[in-house]
Amino acid sequence: MYKLYDYLPSGNGYKVRLLLTQLGIPFEWVGLDIVKGETRTPEFLQKNPDGRIPVLEVEPGMFLAQSNAILIYLSQDTPFLPSDRWLQAQVMEWLFFEQYSHEPNIATSRFWIHTLNLAAERRDQLAQKHQAGIAALQVMEQRLARQPFLVGETYTIADIALFAYTHVAAEGHFDLSPFVAIQAWMQRVQSQPQHIPITQTQFSGVSV
Amino acid sequence: MYKLYDYLPSGNGYKVRLLLTQLGIPFEWVGLDIVKGETRTPEFLQKNPDGRIPVLEVEPGMFLAQSNAILIYLSQDTPFLPSDRWLQAQVMEWLFFEQYSHEPNIATSRFWIHTLNLAAERRDQLAQKHQAGIAALQVMEQRLARQPFLVGETYTIADIALFAYTHVAAEGHFDLSPFVAIQAWMQRVQSQPQHIPITQTQFSGVSV
Numbered sequence: 001m002y003k004l005y006d007y008l009p010s011g012n013g014y015k016v017r018l019l020l021t022q023l024g025i026p027f028e029w030v031g032l033d034i035v036k037g038e039t040r041t042p043e044f045l046q047k048n049p050d051g052r053i054p055v056l057e058v059e060p061g062m063f064l065a066q067s068n069a070i071l072i073y074l075s076q077d078t079p080f081l082p083s084d085r086w087l088q089a090q091v092m093e094w095l096f097f098e099q100y101s102h103e104p105n106i107a108t109s110r111f112w113i114h115t116l117n118l119a120a121e122r123r124d125q126l127a128q129k130h131q132a133g134i135a136a137l138q139v140m141e142q143r144l145a146r147q148p149f150l151v152g153e154t155y156t157i158a159d160i161a162l163f164a165y166t167h168v169a170a171e172g173h174f175d176l177s178p179f180v181a182i183q184a185w186m187q188r189v190q191s192q193p194q195h196i197p198i199t200q201t202q203f204s205g206v207s208v
Numbered sequence: 209m210y211k212l213y214d215y216l217p218s219g220n221g222y223k224v225r226l227l228l229t230q231l232g233i234p235f236e237w238v239g240l241d242i243v244k245g246e247t248r249t250p251e252f253l254q255k256n257p258d259g260r261i262p263v264l265e266v267e268p269g270m271f272l273a274q275s276n277a278i279l280i281y282l283s284q285d286t287p288f289l290p291s292d293r294w295l296q297a298q299v300m301e302w303l304f305f306e307q308y309s310h311e312p313n314i315a316t317s318r319f320w321i322h323t324l325n326l327a328a329e330r331r332d333q334l335a336q337k338h339q340a341g342i343a344a345l346q347v348m349e350q351r352l353a354r355q356p357f358l359v360g361e362t363y364t365i366a367d368i369a370l371f372a373y374t375h376v377a378a379e380g381h382f383d384l385s386p387f388v389a390i391q392a393w394m395q396r397v398q399s400q401p402q403h404i405p406i407t408q409t410q411f412s413g414v415s416v
Contacts, residue, residue: 064297066308089277093272099307143257193375
């Protein structure tokens with residue numbers, strides 16, 4: 001059985017929990033507190049030298065890090081990753097966009113403000129991240145004003161990856177009210193079969 | 209014929225130039241100066257709303273952004289992307305690592321110091337990026353001390369992606385001399401057939 005090393009408030013971890021649940025794949029969930037340094041212990045660095053969650057233990061001793069790499073791995077040959085070459089290329093484009101232009105601004109703002117309580121102390125850096133995060137949301141808005149999901153006509157791992165931190169962007173003091181296409185898309189994502197919230201602590205019938 | 213929108217000093221653009229050359233695929237090269245804002249014009253934003261190079265025009269009007277998404281797209285069914293599922297997952301892991309933990313520190317330091325000449329003005333931010341960049345290099349060093357290439361036994365797009373900014377890290381004031389495994393790996397990468405330097409301005413026999 002897959003084992004997922006994770007931190008409950010993490011949107012990156014949530015992506016993997018959500019996809020595993022929607023694929024109906026049971027998994028063992030292992031919580032680590034990143035604020036307490038539990039992903040920087042010698043033991044965890046053996047699993048992921050980069051010291052970050054999520055990490056999926058695919059088989060005993062076989063570890064895969066990077067949330068979006070895990071999404072690609074799990075979604076191969078499922079409806080969550082289109083088989084068409086051009087559609088698949090666009091999924092990849094959104095996944096890298098998420099990790100480069102979206103997560104470092106929107107997720108990091110949320111982490112500093114909501115988790116670490118550093119809104120005042122990091123005001124200048126947050127202003128920069130806010131501006132770059134808004135730009136990323138505008139790129140999404142533009143796409144979602146034209147089509148129901150980020151790639152093609154169906155829900156894919158691109159939507160899972162971008163939904164993870166967009167839907168909690170308010171916790172990083174982003175105001176989503178001007179982004180009407182994003183709001184409608186978030187409702188479509190939330191109405192997908194087997195959707196779970198980021199706060200859910202019960203997976204495959206097992207409470208954690 | 210593919211058309212590549214690019215900026216010559218860009219490591220992200222270089223990844224694509226290098227792979228296309230090693231695949232023997234001719235392409236048209238279109239230079240844009242990011243410092244002069246040429247990727248933020250209304251015309252270019254039609255091609256990539258995120259306003260960044262490289263962008264590959266696959267067919268007229270079909271644009272793919274994100275250097276690593278382009279690498280994946282071009283390397284499908286070639287020796288540059290392993291077909292084995294677990295090896296491929298590890299390639300993806302390195303590609304996301306590169307865009308999250310490596311490029312924003314090592315490439316951005318180089319851009320600020322070498323291109324924009326802001327070493328003094330951004331000293332504090334550079335100190336942070338330097339620390340995070342060293343950590344990324346240590347993750348690479350650890351892997352490359354054990355094996356000749358980042359994934360499996362052969363040269364893949366993971367090596368291309370990580371080589372692009374690692375080999376010019378000195379331009380961002382990173383000292384690679386302690387990283388002996390990285391140095392040996394860079395030599396292996398540079399000795400691959402059809403290797404071109406980042407400064408090369410002649411592709412497929414056409415000067416640009």
